[in-house]
Amino acid sequence: MLRYIYADELETLPRLKAGMFKDRAAQFSQRLGWEVTVDEDGFERDSYDDLNPLYILWERPDGTHGGSLRLLPTTGDTMINDHFTELTEGVKIQSPLIWECTRFCLARGAGANVSSALMLGVLEIGLKSHLDHIVGVFDARMIRVYARVGWGPTVLGTLGTGREAISAGLWPVEQSYRPRLLSKAGISSEVSNHWYGRSFGAIKEQFEAVA
């Protein structure tokens, strides 16, 4: 199940929260060898986790973390504008219609459908929020993973080579990607809408009921 959760609500889901930060440590510190901070709980956290980002998480049937990513608006502080403008030809990408996606992470053993489900979540919130684009910073080895989910990024730039390579990419938020992401994730449109409504509230006609 997809869950959309702001950082200040993560406490209500302690198991998912711990799973996400630990799986991030496994992916970014151990597997990819990034210089990230892992605390005494084994959590990989950075300063952007303190800005109350919106996380999209995949919860497995047994309640554990299957994968996740992190969204922040580019009108506030973002990783790409603070550290990686070399990847964007010096352009600070700032717009209320563009959000940043970082820390795309998969739990060990998570299938390709989980990647697609997470990116479906990004497209769903992007469409509902009338965004134009998502911009992201990621390990260059992820380009192949993203290409397979059904919604690949346009690569804006890459720095470094091999294991060190970091890329910035751009995803256009367009309805036309939705059917493919739904099908690759193995999720129906109705179920995806239902999950969105669970997190953000479903459209209700309650004002008439009280007025």
Next chain:
Amino acid sequence: MVTLESFLNRLNQVGTLDDLDTAILSLSDELNVEHVVYHSVNSSGDQYAVTTYEPHWVDHYLGSDYARIDPVVQACLRRFHPVDWKRLDWSGKAARNFMQEAVTAGVGNQGFSIPIRGPSGQFALFTVSSKDTDDTWVKYTEEYTRALILASHYVNQKALEIEKGTDQADIVTLSPRETDALTMLALGYNRAQAADSLSISEHTLRVYIESARFKLAAMNTTHAVARAMNQGLLRV
């Protein structure tokens, strides 16, 4: 497409908070809504609010500390996605009573709120409300959401600029690539040709234009090019 051109031109002339109040208050007509509210909290906790709500409702709201139970405030505080009031939970007794009072005070039965996250922890909330029927409101939000998002952020940029003081007012600066992108469009190139000339993809070009548009507080690309020209930022 909703362009709000006359509002943006007025906003561009704004130099003081009084001017900004007047510009915001004029928005309800241009946006075809019953009411607008802009409320900003800066990093030192200073607040600034402008609203077309009836003064007695504002006094009652503040006097009763309704921010504690207002589902809109609860849903938007520290968030950043736009919220249709219909998605919120009004089922509790306190929220139901509050809504009933708000409707009686003329707020309207529909609303849409846009949380704004600015630099260094600055936060603002922009709200429009209406007495539309459900069907009309669905159509309205489909048509206006994008314009609402842009207008609310431009109001916020202006408020931040005024807060900084006139002698430190930000002069718009574009990065060389943003200038390149707008210059190509000003020269009459279409997007594909412009992207080709700059050896970038069309999507990259779109993002550079989008980023420049926000800095120029423009509603669309044509408007952004015109503004950049007027401010002498393009070499054409």
